[in-house]
Amino acid sequence: MLFEKIKSPGLAHNSYLIGDDGKAAVIDPRRDVEVYLDKSSAEGFTIDYVLETHRNEDYLIGSKEIARKTGAEIWRADDYLDYEYGQPMEEGEEIEIGRLLLEGLHTPGHTPGSFSYVLYGYEGEPWMVFTGDVLFAGDVGRVDFLGEEKLEETAGDLYDSIYDKILPLGDEVILCPAHGAGSVCASAIADREWTTIGIEKNLNPHLQYESREEFIEEVGQMLEYPPYFNRMEEWNLTGAPFLSEKKRPEALSPDEFADIQDEGAVVIDTRTEVSFAGAHIPGSLSIWKDNVPSFAGWFVDTDSPILLVSDEGYPEEEIKHLYRTGFDNIKGYLSGGMISWHMQARSSETIETIRVKELCEIMKGPKDCRILDVRSEDEVEEEGEIEDAINIHITQLPDHYEEIPENVKVYVFCGSGLRAMTAASLLKREGFENIGVTLGGLTGWRSSTCPRGETRSSKERGLEIADSLWLG
């Protein structure tokens, strides 16, 4: 038997490879499919089936590329959409994987045509359930894709899917969702690497309500919708262009790099926030390597030509992340990094940085500066707000540039300093010049001896108003 959970960090995406007696299936493969082909080949399996739980919005699915390499049958969900590949899954459809059996369960809510798959073991009893974006560890799928006016209906569908189809499988059944902690497909997935239906019944906050109505009320919320989701929705119906046919992003000399930037390419600098502060190419956007999957989709158009600056010889991880979310127009990367740039006597810029203790001292005196806090509303609510700060979540910043003062110094602030540098680079690109970045962010603040107010734990969330952190 073959069973592997394959995780894609950044996207917090889980896919699953299941095999028995030489036959294998993949559930919700990501776009770069070598991992499935390599793992199945190494164990002597051929992939015969690809099963999708729904039309995904947050990453590109690799079903067609697997089918092309292996001849696998694709079973897809959400048949109401105009798919250009695969055959539609149906309620009760059974797929044999050797002595194992996968059965389709129609579980609408996250999308109208979402499917979950029950895996029956050798003895014929439910062993695992692959719930896609219906039920996660500590959370449930978002239900806002059809718009605010449909929230009651979609949240109700999700409730029925969970309570009528998933939970009755039994407390002992292992739950295999399509996402782990950090995904944009739900608001607060728990850091619980393995879970069961019984554990979720006990611990999942959304399974503790007293009625279907209360579930609908709490779960039926509009969440943020990154612009790149549009590209995902389109390509996940047609099938994304095959990665195996793509040209490799080029190693570019500083001159070549500068020429492509001059023609309008977006420069994404994936080095740490302090490297970016020290010296960066004018006009470039700071998105730390591990944050590329979370933020490129907010600040870069999916069709834009892209250039990369990194500390790696070949920025492989960044390129993978971009491809997984449909940024296919990667022109290349700066060969030799910033060292080669400067050795060609090219210009670069810096961004002022400040440590939390220094900011604390400054704020004690006459305040001729402002703090721009780019943490999310949830973070501010849970971890405490900064007195007198301008609060704009980083993803909303491009719609709120007019709220940023230009006549005083603005210190950008986040949880650690990484997002603050992204925000600062956006502001600089917009022409703001009097910008500094707070290194360490709230975590640093808490570790320092600066006086601060009480913060409330996430347990108390929703029960009382957050106290302010105070300065001086």
Next chain:
Amino acid sequence: MLFEKIKSPGLAHNSYLIGDDGKAAVIDPRRDVEVYLDKSSAEGFTIDYVLETHRNEDYLIGSKEIARKTGAEIWRADDYLDYEYGQPMEEGEEIEIGRLLLEGLHTPGHTPGSFSYVLYGYEGEPWMVFTGDVLFAGDVGRVDFLGEEKLEETAGDLYDSIYDKILPLGDEVILCPAHGAGSVCASAIADREWTTIGIEKNLNPHLQYESREEFIEEVGQMLEYPPYFNRMEEWNLTGAPFLSEKKRPEALSPDEFADIQDEGAVVIDTRTEVSFAGAHIPGSLSIWKDNVPSFAGWFVDTDSPILLVSDEGYPEEEIKHLYRTGFDNIKGYLSGGMISWHMQARSSETIETIRVKELCEIMKGPKDCRILDVRSEDEVEEEGEIEDAINIHITQLPDHYEEIPENVKVYVFCGSGLRAMTAASLLKREGFENIGVTLGGLTGWRSSTCPRGETRSSKERGLEIADSLWLG
């Protein structure tokens, strides 16, 4: 949070690495500990605790080597034994791993001082239980280490441990045993990579009995006891010699190799059965690479000087397997393999092979040959016996050489041909000359068009007598 199941193939051993907030613990580490150090370091964790579930008999534990590298505290079980390291675990002892908690449960039966560990998640509820060799997927631990006269007591203890301590944790709790399918620590662990208490309650055949008495009757059985267990029992009290201090096995020229063999070293040839048949060094023992963990312990003394012949440049996997089971006296390996041996004009030998169809034809005529079937009693019972075969399980062969006829050709037979070649090499070393090996074994037989009798499935095991396969 950090959670990793680390598997050691061959031994079918599972160990677990758990971490939170920079603190980490390993449960039942194997002797070569780099995997735990590397994985924890890569994620920014230091190992603070090593927890043992019991004094192991089937592999060497790496607790002391981890402690030496990290300063970790060792908590060990089986305090009635004369341990030379660690501190004794006690019922209800709690170990904090960041926001996670591990609690010791005394669960005797497999050994008198076995412990299981309950892992409580962030919310304080039982999330997983590490049961060591008490409860597996589809099986329970063997209870025969204290001898036949204690079986009733040890099986009763095991029953109480499972029913009073493990099962009450809840159907939804994830079960993390120390072994998977193929281990010598139980008779028939199921191929179920992840399981829960509820799944075991439904499917584990040993949890279906109607009474404690029936459990004791069925589970209280004497099993095979490989001689290398003695070395494990000794070194798992003192701590095995540190692998990091060991000299690396040497690459040996054919001359050097032959000299060491002449001085009495055992030659283990880990190539496939057909390579061994084609040409092997006189006196060598055929144990296919992946079978080294299962069979070296039966046929090689743990103190013997060992030489290796393989198709690899450096037979790393074989060396790891040998070290994991206490074969520390590995002198080296034949550099350049059999090619270099022959290019020095050295002598080698062959073993006759026969395909199942050829054997079938031979057996139709006047039978001037015998079949030696080296499969286990369980295999013969489940899969069907060969008419007129001499049945001796391969592990028992060295005690039964006198039953092998010398005046007729003997064709050795197993499931595939691999164990048959091991048996043939043992017989050749003992001076038997008229030996052939059946390639394909029972699996080949079943795939062929040879007439054969009904075999019964494992489901019916114990309910009726096995039919014979017939020949001709």
